[in-house]
Amino acid sequence: MHPISQPLTVFLIGVTGDLSKKKILKALFELYKKHILESNFTLVGIARKKFSQEEFLEFVRLTIDLEEGNSDWQDFSKSLYYISGDVSDQNTFTEINKFHANRKNCGNHLWYVATLPNLYTKVVKNIRLEKLEDSSCGWTKLLLEKPFGTDLESSKKLNAELLQTFREDQIYRIDHFLAKETVQNLLAFRFANGLFESMWNAKHVEHVQITATETIGIGERASFYDQTGATRDYFQNHVLQMLATTLMEEPERLSAEAVRTKRRQLLSNLRIAKKNGRPQVFFGQYESGTVNDSPAAGYKQEKNIPGDTTTETALAVECAVDSKRWHGVPIYLRHGKRMRQAVSEISIVFKEPKNQMFSELGGKQPPNILTLRIQPSEGIIFRFNVKKPGLKLDLQTVPMQFCYNSNPNSELVEAYEKLLYDAISGDPMFFPESSGIEESWKFVEPLLQLLKEPTFVPEPYAAGTWGPPSFDQLMSKGRTWIEPNPDLCPIIYTKIN
DSSP, X not given: OOOBOSOEXXXXXXTTSHHIIIIIHHHHXXXXXXXXXXXXXXXXXXXXXXXXXXXXXXXXXXHTTOOTTOHHHHHHHTTEEEEEOOTTSHHHHHHHHHHHHHHTOOSEEEEEEOSOGGGHHHHHHHXXXXXXXXXXXXXEEEXXXXXXXXXXXXXXHHHHHHTTTSOGGGEEEEOGGGGSHHHHHHHHHHHTOHHHHTTOSTTTEEEEEEEEEOSOOOTTOHHHHHHHHHIIIIIIIIIHHHHHHHHOOOOSSSSHHHHHHHHHHHHHTEEEOEETTEESEEEEEXXXXXXXXXXXXXXXXXXXXXXXXXXOSEEEEEXXXXXXXXXXXXXXXXXXXXXXXXXXXXXXXXXXXSOOTTGGGSSOOOOOEEXXXXXXXXXXXXXXXXXXXXXXXXXXXXXXXXXXXXXXTOOOOXXXXXXXXXXXXXXXXXXXXXXXXXXXXXXXXXXXHHHHSTTOOOEEEETTXXXXXXXXXXXXXXXXXXXXXXXXXXXXXXXXX
């Protein structure tokens, strides 16, 4: 990453919110500490909270966990300012306009909207009313957090409203999973290695699995999550973007437009598998159990969750891609909260060889499996069969692995650092565009219809398990879910976001 030399002002709306505290402020500080953001950088934090300038500085310092005498903090703090106000009120943006004009900061502007999704359109409208959507001496961009709507119709409506103020090339929509190192490494690993690209098709692949699970519950997000559920909150964006990046066709060139087009095309060809006319999807809701040796309450016992809720906290889906490359290859996806492990992995299961000369040894010959672990402890793991050491001819499966956390030359960049840098630098490759988001909503629409059925009730599962029994029943022809192995690229158990 190269230094950002032009003057830059970041307007961070929702600066006191959970995401800002966990990710954004720390990412901005890291970019500043690495001299990627220079002294001509300015951060204007905006939120309802009544802060003086001194109180805001103390809030930021404690958030990024620094000592008062830290030299990097002393320099960084000179770039920080705060404006208190209701972002749904135009008067707040009048104050922002006055403040910025008085400082006579000519340069580039980045509006980072990290607030509740139902405020997005109000924020953008107020930016337009105050004529803040363009800079007279630089560019202006809008950075938005997911979710982008709650279904296909609302997603289209949101996009139409955004385009009343900003051009499409000014809008950067965040799905931070696309900034994960292993997801981005998919492009290099697959297309730069003829061995794997030549086998990345129905002729050689038996099936594909994606597991994206969390051990955490809903935390302080009760009101949001109970209205949203696992399908909208996580599956529609994170899981489908990982899938699209894994299975897309090769882009004609290494450009944002080409890569985004191939991701969108993959999503447009994705369909839900059916068996006897029924979509192959199952939903679950966690009950009390044990997670990481600690007791965990059930979803209905969480604070501010109604006792009669039918919100799903997990789902498993079988789907397929209507394309020549992936014809006949089943794809299994699962996601859930309060599961046994917090892990996100993509596994490509290759077909067994026709030569079954080792079948007389007893048992079924294990398939070769390529696993790309997205988080935690990022890495690439390939399982293959070799002769077991000893006098007897027998087989054993062994892993060959590349683990970022054990490679001294691997300097992982935190996802939000990468996203901020790319947005500022003008590289939208790992930001989903509006048309791609709409394709993912089209795929999810049948799932949302199932959730609306009057008789719908999610299947219960104990916290600390891999979900309800139906998730295992989804697999067919002797297939089973690949349980993540914590001994491969050893997993350090931390909270996954």
